[in-house]
Amino acid sequence: MLSMPASRPYHHGDLRAALLKSAERTLREKGVAALSLRELARDVGVSHAAPGRHFKDKQALLDALALTGYERLLRALGAADAPERPIQERMTRLARAYLGFVIDNPALLELMFARKHEPDTTGPLADAVEETFGSLTHLVADAQERGEIVPGDPERLMMVVASSLHGLAALVAACALSPEEALAGLDEQVHHLLYGVAPR
Amino acid sequence: MLSMPASRPYHHGDLRAALLKSAERTLREKGVAALSLRELARDVGVSHAAPGRHFKDKQALLDALALTGYERLLRALGAADAPERPIQERMTRLARAYLGFVIDNPALLELMFARKHEPDTTGPLADAVEETFGSLTHLVADAQERGEIVPGDPERLMMVVASSLHGLAALVAACALSPEEALAGLDEQVHHLLYGVAPR
DNA sequence: CCCCAAAGTAGGCAGCGCCAACAATGCTGT
């Protein structure tokens, strides 16, 4: 349904969602630096101060955007897992899903891991990060019970896994590694994560 | 030598270096978002357009800043390596040096891996990234010759190592992991990188 | 010694984020 230009109602209906949607598009197409509240308002067809009713400041909008990113990422990771399969396949699926997410939304991932929530160890964003790590920890603990991963503090082992996965994703997001190379080396990457790079 | 306020010479002498130094300080203390060319000019005591003589635009200054970051990181990594020691110690030293760098310069690392040099596969910045990866590849190939790392494409194996190291660093820079936790788990991290997380 | 390129200055422009004051709207209680 296209918006009719004539006699747009005074109240938008769901301006907040419209702003987030438009912002995500701009983020994907032109990067975070090109995001401006005023241009966003223009795109959506409201006055330049209207966004201020829904986001206390620009950072609040960026945070909301990052939050939707975590929700989508978490869904993608959840959908990719196959709990009954052996650990190597589960890891590979997870890694592929994460890599797919970052390839589709590189600027969004940059936002999600931006250094802006710094002292803020609370809030919905921190919860989202926590939940993402939590699901990974769960997977590690699960695999430990089956004897597929060495015993030890699951949190610590999760960090090893998370570092490896996120490192690859971050390098792709930073354009230090092409998506093709990353995908091509993914199976090997997971294998080395499980079995190491030292000779057995 | 303090600058004398009275009769400051018309020409600064080395404005470019002074700007970079002041910028790095601001970056460390207040983050990249707080960096403004005009404020920088004020801090250094020149007019608001003076920086434009040395940096074509703001991005050029950020790039120059990132470049100094790569130089320092490369030096730190080079100084940390101990080529005659066994691979686990070398890796641990490298990881510790990298982690130390990111703990000391989190905002700078963010800048170095910012998604701004996107289509730009050439230029001094890309060379710096290349060189950093190159030295890692060299270490991998070196260890392979000694039988400390499994055979295989050194580039691929380097990416495994780089992902793991950079992932940990990126998580610290993003405040998803505290420096203390990262340092505490570092030895274990390197061990798992070498020998895997699956039972032997 | 002069002259010109390099380096710094002054001013202005458009765009930005944020704020305060004002207007339209629709929900709620009586």
Added chain:
DNA sequence: ACAGCATTGTTGGCGCTGCCTACTTTGGGG
């Protein structure tokens, strides 16, 4: 039914920013 009010959108303005152009100062090479 409708008055009142909180919500949501509008207008205007402030100070800041990056960038541009034109002007001034300086110092070194022909």
